[in-house]
Amino acid sequence: MLERYEVETLLVLAEELHFGRTAERLRVSPARISQTISKLERRTGVPLFNRTSRRVELTPAGRRLCASLRPAWEQVTAAFEQAVATGRGLTGTLRIGFVGAAGGQLLAGAGEEFRHQHSDCDVLLREAQMTDLMPWLRDGEVDLALATFPFEDPGIVAGPVLVAEARLPAVPAEHPFARRASLRMEDLARVTLLQLPDNLPASLRADRTPRTTPSGKPIAPGPSASTFMEILTLVGAGLGVFPVGAQARRYHVRPDVAYVRIEDAPPLRWGLIWRSENATARVHAFPQAARRLVTDDR
Numbered sequence: 084m085l086e087r088y089e090v091e092t093l094l095v096l097a098e099e100l101h102f103g104r105t106a107e108r109l110r111v112s113p114a115r116i117s118q119t120i121s122k123l124e125r126r127t128g129v130p131l132f133n134r135t136s137r138r139v140e141l142t143p144a145g146r147r148l149c150a151s152l153r154p155a156w157e158q159v160t161a162a163f164e165q166a167v168a169t170g171r172g173l174t175g176t177l178r179i180g181f182v183g184a185a186g187g188q189l190l191a192g193a194g195e196e197f198r199h200q201h202s203d204c205d206v207l208l209r210e211a212q213m214t215d216l217m218p219w220l221r222d223g224e225v226d227l228a229l230a231t232f233p234f235e236d237p238g239i240v241a242g243p244v245l246v247a248e249a250r251l252p253a254v255p256a257e258h259p260f261a262r263r264a265s266l267r268m269e270d271l272a273r274v275t276l277l278q279l280p281d282n283l284p285a286s287l288r289a290d291r292t293p294r295t296t297p298s299g300k301p302i303a304p305g306p307s308a309s310t311f312m313e314i315l316t317l318v319g320a321g322l323g324v325f326p327v328g329a330q331a332r333r334y335h336v337r338p339d340v341a342y343v344r345i346e347d348a349p350p351l352r353w354g355l356i357w358r359s360e361n362a363t364a365r366v367h368a369f370p371q372a373a374r375r376l377v378t379d380d381r
Contacts, residue, residue, distance in 0.1 A: 093148070178207045248353075249345075254343055255319060269300065276293075359360070
């Protein structure tokens with residue numbers, strides 16, 4: 084018989100494919116995650132994950148086990164959440180902030196999925212600029228926000244990854260990079276990298292606008308911008324490049340900007356964040372609805 088923490092550890096690690104991020108979500112040590120998975124592997128008699136120094140991936144046996152467990156686990160979780168909602172009253176309005184058209188489209192679908200389960204709770208979507216998200220969240224103007232990860236900030240909880248997309252540098256249309264089929268991370272040492280606003284978490288800024296390439300070559304920092312449109316305007320003016328998600332090719336077509344694939348860049352990961360002190364039943368229920376939506380669309 085599996086214990087609750089064993090099932091939760093297995094399924095969260097299958098989502099994150101990273102022991103550190105799994106430990107953060109479950110609020111335990113990475114060693115505890117490793118011990119739990121090793122115990123499960125001893126009990127099943129087969130490896131559930133392949134581990135190297137650079138990556139973690141499910142084995143075929145691990146994928147089959149997760150596929151069998153997840154529906155039942157989600158039913159148990161949903162039943163418990165429903166009991167909590169009945170006791171607390173899952174009503175009122177849930178306010179969610181987002182940046183950009185792609186984020187709004189994702190949340191609109193998630194809101195519809197959420198209302199199917201919780202018809203007494205309304206969802207209000209609010210478009211924000213990059214510099215708005217943290218003040219809105221901390222001041223209670225929104226209950227959740229859709230953000231790119233990693234989003235490490237005191238008092239802020241990051242939910243599961245909902246979407247992962249290719250990372251593409253936006254480059255000036257006349258730049259030599261615009262004529263190339265693809266780039267590598269080391270190529271960033273040859274350009275100026277535009278910067279995110281200082282009020283965003285250092286973890287996010289380090290991920291999106293690193294100061295060095297993987298081999299340690301310095302990347303020249305450029306000017307910062309407060310909005311995504313400002314960033315693309317600076318790119319178009321030839322003042323630097325900036326890594327964006329693949330959805331920019333669809334939603335932000337411009338004659339002065341080109342988007343080029345980076346072969347060895349990690350994907351951009353999107354998910355919901357909220358204040359730990361505002362972890363109400365409806366705040367917890369919405370990321371689950373969003374996850375159901377993206378899982379069904381795969």
